[in-house]
Amino acid sequence: xxxxxxxxxxxxxxxxxxxxxxxxxxxxxxxxxxxxxxxxxxxxxxxxxxxxxxxxxxxxxxxxxxxxxxxxxxxxxxxxxxxxxxxxxxxxxxxxxxxxxxxxxxxxxxxxxxxxxxxxxxxxxxxxxxxxxxxxxxxxxxxxxxxxxxxxxxxxxxxxxxxxxxxxxxxxxxxxxxxxxxxxxxxxxxxxxxxxxxxxxxxxxxxxxxxxxxxxxxxxxxxxxxxxxxxxxxxxxxxxxxxxxxxxxxxxxxxxxxxxxxxxxxxxxxxxxxxxxxxxxxxxxxxxxxxxxxxxxxxxxxxxxxxxxxxxxxxxxxxxxxxxxxxxxxxxxxxxxxxxxxxxxxxxxxxxxxxxxxxxxxxxxxxxxxxxxxxxxxxxxxxxxxxxxxxxxxxxxxxxxxxxxxxxxxxxxxxxxxxxxxxx
Amino acid sequence: xxxxxxxxxxxxxxxxxxxxxxxxxxxxxxxxxxxxxxxxxxxxxxxxxxxxxxxxxxxxxxxxxxxxxxxxxxxxxxxxxxxxxxxxxxxxxxxxxxxxxxxxxxxxxxxxxxxxxxxxxxxxxxxxxxxxxxxxxxxxxxxxxxxxxxxxxxxxxxxxxxxxxxxxxxxxxxxxxxxxxxxxxxxxxxxxxxxxxxxxxxxxxxxxxxxxxxxxxxxxxxxxxxxxxxxxxxxxxxxxxxxxxxxxxxxxxxxxxxxxxxxxxxxxxxxxxxxxxxxxxxxxxx
Numbered sequence: 001x002x003x004x005x006x007x008x009x010x011x012x013x014x015x016x017x018x019x020x021x022x023x024x025x026x027x028x029x030x031x032x033x034x035x036x037x038x039x040x041x042x043x044x045x046x047x048x049x050x051x052x053x054x055x056x057x058x059x060x061x062x063x064x065x066x067x068x069x070x071x072x073x074x075x076x077x078x079x080x081x082x083x084x085x086x087x088x089x090x091x092x093x094x095x096x097x098x099x100x101x102x103x104x105x106x107x108x109x110x111x112x113x114x115x116x117x118x119x120x121x122x123x124x125x126x127x128x129x130x131x132x133x134x135x136x137x138x139x140x141x142x143x144x145x146x147x148x149x150x151x152x153x154x155x156x157x158x159x160x161x162x163x164x165x166x167x168x169x170x171x172x173x174x175x176x177x178x179x180x181x182x183x184x185x186x187x188x189x190x191x192x193x194x195x196x197x198x199x200x201x202x203x204x205x206x207x208x209x210x211x212x213x214x215x216x217x218x219x220x221x222x223x224x225x226x227x228x229x230x231x232x233x234x235x236x237x238x239x240x241x242x243x244x245x246x247x248x249x250x251x252x253x254x255x256x257x258x259x260x261x262x263x264x265x266x267x268x269x270x271x272x273x274x275x276x277x278x279x280x281x282x283x284x285x286x287x288x289x290x291x292x293x294x295x296x297x298x299x300x301x302x303x304x305x306x307x308x309x310x311x312x313x314x315x316x317x318x319x320x321x322x323x324x325x326x327x328x329x330x331x332x333x334x335x336x337x338x339x340x341x342x343x344x345x346x347x348x349x350x351x352x353x354x355x356x357x358x359x360x361x362x363x364x365x366x367x368x369x370x371x372x373x374x375x376x377x378x379x380x381x382x383x384x385x386x387x388x389x390x391x392x393x394x395x396x397x398x399x400x401x402x403x404x405x406x407x408x409x410x411x412x413x414x415x416x417x418x419x420x421x422x423x424x
Numbered sequence: 425x426x427x428x429x430x431x432x433x434x435x436x437x438x439x440x441x442x443x444x445x446x447x448x449x450x451x452x453x454x455x456x457x458x459x460x461x462x463x464x465x466x467x468x469x470x471x472x473x474x475x476x477x478x479x480x481x482x483x484x485x486x487x488x489x490x491x492x493x494x495x496x497x498x499x500x501x502x503x504x505x506x507x508x509x510x511x512x513x514x515x516x517x518x519x520x521x522x523x524x525x526x527x528x529x530x531x532x533x534x535x536x537x538x539x540x541x542x543x544x545x546x547x548x549x550x551x552x553x554x555x556x557x558x559x560x561x562x563x564x565x566x567x568x569x570x571x572x573x574x575x576x577x578x579x580x581x582x583x584x585x586x587x588x589x590x591x592x593x594x595x596x597x598x599x600x601x602x603x604x605x606x607x608x609x610x611x612x613x614x615x616x617x618x619x620x621x622x623x624x625x626x627x628x629x630x631x632x633x634x635x636x637x638x639x640x641x642x643x644x645x646x647x648x649x650x651x652x653x654x655x656x657x658x659x660x661x662x663x664x665x666x667x668x669x670x671x672x673x674x675x676x677x678x679x680x681x682x683x684x685x686x687x688x689x690x691x692x693x694x695x696x697x698x699x700x701x702x703x704x705x706x707x708x709x710x
Binding site: 222 | 428431432435439533536540541542543544545547554561563566635636637639640641644645646649676677678679680681684685686688689
């Protein structure tokens, strides 16, 4: 065999073995508190993962530096109760896979000695990663995964800041009811379309539940693989079922593919009420005007700055740093570091048990949160933030605008959905 | 509903013919060298990006950048064969298996580094829009891609049967030693087949770029499906890959329509498993 020489193998292997050490060495100066962050930094969801990463980095900048912002720990450098100690994020790449989530969550504790972890965007990955941290008795604060089951496990070390899909699904149906009451737009039938992993299938379950409670008829219930190369059969089924409203829970690749296929095959329900994929920063640049009139569940939109000036201030910093507006994802990931840092600061130690105790006592007021929430406070049993609520945005002229709750709306909702053929 | 059934049948053909072209490239390489190119899906991704950049930077529509994609991918295939694959051809079987895996990971991550993991679409291709034929909605770019794929497949078929070089490739496929004995330069045929197989997937990439989103991991499932098609159609058989590609298009689309979309790929892989079980040589394999 004349492939690689021994020397080449040696050089390659050594470099590979050294690389994590080289990276972590670069940070190991000064007094820092290590927090592990798990995101899909490569693989299918890499663009999403990088977006989340920007949110976390922005938060850490604000915690470690001195900023005139009404956010926890913004006005002081580092954590004052720990002598100004700085937060250091140790990144772990899940590649979007649950098995890596678990392995990396363990590695962060055993190798990098992190005192808490955040992440991991996909519910399926957060699930396995937080199982690992639970076992290792390390707190895990999640502000970006939305599967309801995550906070139904009675875990002691797992906390969730953001709303879950149960409350999001409920919001969607409340919106349909409001539409009927306020705008006199009647909706009778819905089709449920969702990707078939932890996130999508739980949304499907929640939506099924609420259709009964709110009195809608489900005419199609379709789950599919998010990495599909072609979705014409799914859309064919939807056209056959002819629902008033399509509820779609997707990641980004499938959101793009479905949008194109809806248009191509002329699927025109009265409204598209969607989740996740449609609000990714990659979605609109890819589909452009074809994304118009999609309605998406959200916790964040820049136009909320009208009632919440903090959003504009943070977005200004963000834009300066990254040259783009803050997205929904970045805003969600942005929140977890504050919650963790605030707890560590109050605990006055980096002992994980003390941090958990402090987390349980978290009480961040609404004006120090980037969302229109009443604040952050965890339910003593499920450890889900009891104040987390969602909004709905609609894409209008290739912009996300808040349309529901109607009293917080920046613009009127466009309903029914203008048929594809009538648009240019 | 009969209308939707017609629509689904048309869709099956549209996706199936593109699968066929991707799989023909793969089966050609396998037939000649007994090497499974695991980077095949990533070659597809490179082809799509070539079409995308020619469109974005120079305003060349994908339909015109087909020869460019073919040429770039031909060169890429040649280089990867010469400097990577041929080095392990005489080595242990494991090395032969793993080497293209390495190329696959390298290419996908190189693409992330060079072009970021963002999603791109060619927003205004020359061929766009939808034709309405009775109850059937026919996407113009998909139709063009499908017709183009069939034409290119036919051209490959003719090239192999009618030209001297083509016959030499077939001869090496049948029996490498005998081909060597009658004076065929098998090393040259190897490079040529690897280049040709890559060029074909490059052409498929140009076709797909007219309507599909483009990002570094786009080749993953396409690559996997093309392995199934190659195994289904018979390793090394061009006609087999073509027929199997179309059939898999039907299995996937109709399976998703009549059973459950969540299982459409499971059905595809099931067909593959059953084939391997009952007829390991595939439909037209020798």
